[in-house]
Amino acid sequence: MTRRFVVLSLLVGAALVFATNRLTRASMSPEQGQPIPFEFVATENSRTQYRFLIEVERVGFLMNSVRDKYKLVRMRVENHTPTALQLSADKDRLELFIKDSPALPGLLNMQTADGPLWDSLATPMRQTLAYPASVKAARAAATPTGLPTPEVLLLFGFFAAQPVTDLPAKFVYSVESLGKQFTLVHRAAAARD
């Protein structure tokens, strides 16, 4: 009787330890927790001209939305050229692609796209989120490398939240003033390809 109790206790204890171990592992590995970088580097004569980078945080992107209506994406734009990069909220385009789904157009001008939501934001937030008119020219070289210091700017795009059911596969950013479009792909995936 005593032996059976001891064996049962050991079995229950082992089960508890196993279960606890499994339960406490409800987190992501550090690699999985890293944001996914989507990047495009525009070069000319092997010199960088522009660099565009969007980092998507896996869980945050899928779970969070602005007022349950929009997914917010932040793009880092680097201008390495000696001329300012002119932008236009109404003419430039940012598109998101999920696997084989059609492109989801991003909203760069929330002032006209969703006035009530835009108006409800505080002034400092509108100042941060407003699509810029330009990215200044790179500053002249002041380093021993002789390379100009790029001008960096963060800009934001809004995507309707409902169709975004999975992580993006790529982004396509079109700049009217350059007459070009840039495909931002996952850096690691691009390296594999």
Add this chain to the structure above:
Amino acid sequence: MLSKIWDIAFDTLTGWRYWAAVQPIVLILLAGLAGQLLAFEYVRSQYGLTPSLGVFLGSYVSQRIFLVTTAVAGLWLLFRLQPGRANRPAPGRIRTFITTHRPAILYRATVTVIVLALTAWVWVVSSPTQVSHITVKFMGLSDDLRSDALAYLVYELNRPQHEWHFDVDFRPFNELELTSVERQSCDQDPQPLLCYAEKMAAESGPIIGITGQPLNGTAFATHRGMASIISTADAARYAPLSSYEYLAYKIILQSMLIHLDAHGGLPANSFVATTSSMGGVFQTAPDPDTLKSTILAARLSPEEQGLLLNRFGPEYLAVCSNLLSLEWLYDGRVRTNLEKVFAVKLSK
């Protein structure tokens, strides 16, 4: 000679049978006159300002001295007339004294309080106003202008100021920051940029915007309430003056307009369309090409000096007069800095 005249006048006065009666009043008036002279000298030495006699006598400084002199003279007269002296009680009997002289005491106390209250009220009301700081914002500069050189120019404008200053907002102007309602209302405004500036001013205080865009039929600058926009689109009209000279002049002028508008309004008949001009800074140039003449000979009329002196004090007037003259800009240090550091050449 003068001392002889003084001696004769003094002897005549002291020989006059009513001299003893009027002597205190004469002394009070002389003290008031001395006060006026001292104040005039103080304004001259402290602020480097030499207002005309009319401007000084019309200023709040002179009016305050006149007010105090009148109040002291009035109070002296009040206490000189002693209707209850005939029934003077024995000394030391305060209660009896008060009881006997109650009407006179009440009368004098009431008049004294009224005179003091009136004097204090006029003193406070005539006090110059503390003006607000102004933000200078670059709202799309033309390609020939350097924002860093312009910022330097604004900082130089701040150097002589002690009571207020300009702030330079380096954040690029973006109309997309406005709410959709603000944007719609501004798009229907004949001066959209001014409207945008007004919206920003409502949140962050007075603002002067500088742009390279033309102003929809308005030459040089436009102003409304707490906002002004200065355009360099008409550079050909003020050439050969550089845009920096033009902007230095215009920024000072627009700051004065903003301050005047916020505290009592612009001078009468300012910027009324006329066919003749004396080159006043608050006048519209009949021919836009004559703006450079106004800039080169910038001055404030005595009426404008009096207005600024009374509204904002002598320091404000002195600083604005000095800045408007642009002598500080052509001064060796500023000119050298502009040329060597920013590669900016002035016209003269």
